[in-house]
Amino acid sequence: MKVLVLGPGGREHAIVKALLRDPAVSEVHCAPGNAGIAQEVPVHAINANDPVAAVALAQELGADLVVVGPEAPLAAGVADALVAAKIPVFGPAKAAAQLEASKAFAKQIMAQAEVPTAMARVAETESEAAEALDVFGAPYVVKDDGLAAGKGVVVTEDREAALEHAKACFAAGGTVVIEEYLDGPEVSLFVFSDGHHVVPLEPAQDFKRIFDGDEGANTGGMGAYTPLPWLPHGFVDEVINRVAMPVIRTMAERGTPFVGVLYCGLAVTKRGIRVIEFNARFGDPETQAVLARLETPLGGLLLAAARGELDQAETLRWNANPAVGVVLSSPGYPETPTTGGTLGGLEAAEDNGASVLHAGTALADNGDVVSAGGRVLSVVALGESLEAARDAAYEGISKITLDGGHYRTDIALKAINGEISVAGGTR
Numbered sequence: 001m002k003v004l005v006l007g008p009g010g011r012e013h014a015i016v017k018a019l020l021r022d023p024a025v026s027e028v029h030c031a032p033g034n035a036g037i038a039q040e041v042p043v044h045a046i047n048a049n050d051p052v053a054a055v056a057l058a059q060e061l062g063a064d065l066v067v068v069g070p071e072a073p074l075a076a077g078v079a080d081a082l083v084a085a086k087i088p089v090f091g092p093a094k095a096a097a098q099l100e101a102s103k104a105f106a107k108q109i110m111a112q113a114e115v116p117t118a119m120a121r122v123a124e125t126e127s128e129a130a131e132a133l134d135v136f137g138a139p140y141v142v143k144d145d146g147l148a149a150g151k152g153v154v155v156t157e158d159r160e161a162a163l164e165h166a167k168a169c170f171a172a173g174g175t176v177v178i179e180e181y182l183d184g185p186e187v188s189l190f191v192f193s194d195g196h197h198v199v200p201l202e203p204a205q206d207f208k209r210i211f212d213g214d215e216g217a218n219t220g221g222m223g224a225y226t227p228l229p230w231l232p233h234g235f236v237d238e239v240i241n242r243v244a245m246p247v248i249r250t251m252a253e254r255g256t257p258f259v260g261v262l263y264c265g266l267a268v269t270k271r272g273i274r275v276i277e278f279n280a281r282f283g284d285p286e287t288q289a290v291l292a293r294l295e296t297p298l299g300g301l302l303l304a305a306a307r308g309e310l311d312q313a314e315t316l317r318w319n320a321n322p323a324v325g326v327v328l329s330s331p332g333y334p335e336t337p338t339t340g341g342t343l344g345g346l347e348a349a350e351d352n353g354a355s356v357l358h359a360g361t362a363l364a365d366n367g368d369v370v371s372a373g374g375r376v377l378s379v380v381a382l383g384e385s386l387e388a389a390r391d392a393a394y395e396g397i398s399k400i401t402l403d404g405g406h407y408r409t410d411i412a413l414k415a416i417n418g419e420i421s422v423a424g425g426t427r
Contacts, residue, residue: 001299002027004058006048007069010359010378011287013037022297029061035369036358049073051081058087065303074280075101088306092280095256100280103145103177113246117275118179129166132178133159139181144169153218182267182274185420188286189264191244194310195257198244200236203228204286212410219334220375223411224286225324230420268422288357288380289323324389324412325380326397331404333374343369344401354381354396387416
């Protein structure tokens with residue numbers, strides 16, 4: 001099987017690595033890829049958001065499967081174009097990708113499917129935003145309605161800051177969704193879907209804030225770990241029964257079946273599970289940690305989903321060892337990242353068995369690997385315990401040099417120290 005992966009980032013590097021472990025996959029290509037991906041598979045310099053270019057490349061390569069990594073190509077209709085060209089694709093059509101592309105649309109679907117989520121209001125004007133903020137109170141949660149690469153959410157005790165974020169969105173021609181604040185720890189769960197059947201992966205936890213202790217601005221994610229030892233028994237089954245399957249059924253009933261991976265961003269609150277958001281693709285950086293533990297061949301799973309045959313796929317097998325991933329970001333991220341810095345120590349970072357997964361990297365004319373995005377790379381490690389995996393990941397990332405680069409030092413620490421509380425107490 002020949003597979004083409006579309007996307008430039010860390011999730012795509014993790015997908016490529018997992019596909020290369022699949023004995024049924026004979027060839028992997030990536031477009032446009034990055035400096036790390038280019039060291040492992042052929043890369044192609046196309047605009048992955050262009051449906052015509054994506055179809056042309058898939059046809060030229062004779063791809064048996066195309067995997068769409070980021071959200072932008074999905075919102076641009078790349079999956080639709082591939083389906084029209086009769087090329088199997090893992091990734092939802094544009095209409096189904098609205099689950100991520102529009103927070104308001106996602107709320108409508110959740111209401112129709114009776115999925116538990118935060119109470120919310122859509123605001124199109126300053127007065128509507130102000131009223132919604134007063135209804136829900138602090139902490140204030142304001143989300144850009146459209147795609148914002150994981151950074152379009154403001155959670156703050158400062159009402160004026162919340163209102164300013166809404167006004168900035170209005171000024172750009174957008175709308176916002178204002179929600180009640182959800183207490184409790186957050187969980188990320190990826191669910192494969194073929195439009196009618198679902199297969200869950202292992203839960204993970206992401207770290208959105210830029211600084212230790214969940215301080216500072218929201219980012220696309222600064223690290224992740226899996227599994228989650230503190231989750232209540234039966235958590236995944238409950239998410240499938242109350243969230244994933246109702247949404248998949250509702251989308252199918254609307255004539256827009258969801259084929260791909262549904263990312264369920266969840267809060268475990270005192271009132272039970274609540275959906276924070278959906279993504280229509282693999283979340284980053286959770287993907288890096290989760291796929292590091294997956295032992296079932298990935299290519300066969302993704303092709304089964306693309307063909308509507310997920311109910312016939314083999315039961316997932318997992319490495320029992322925990323995985324921890326830590327993200328290195330460029331100076332100034334997430335507000336105004338400075339790129340172009342030279343990266344050192346990349347090979348040394350893998351000496352202890354960790355993996356370096358490139359995200360925003362490029363190859364300079366002199367052969368150096370340089371930063372080319374806000375989040376530069378992640379270091380992922382497995383260990384016999386969560387603490388061992390964490391130690392290995394941090395040992396690896398400590399060997400990488402980037403002037404002004406930044407990474408959090410507390411990924412998975414609360415879980416190791418037993419400091420995460422869920423309904424019913426600390427687990």
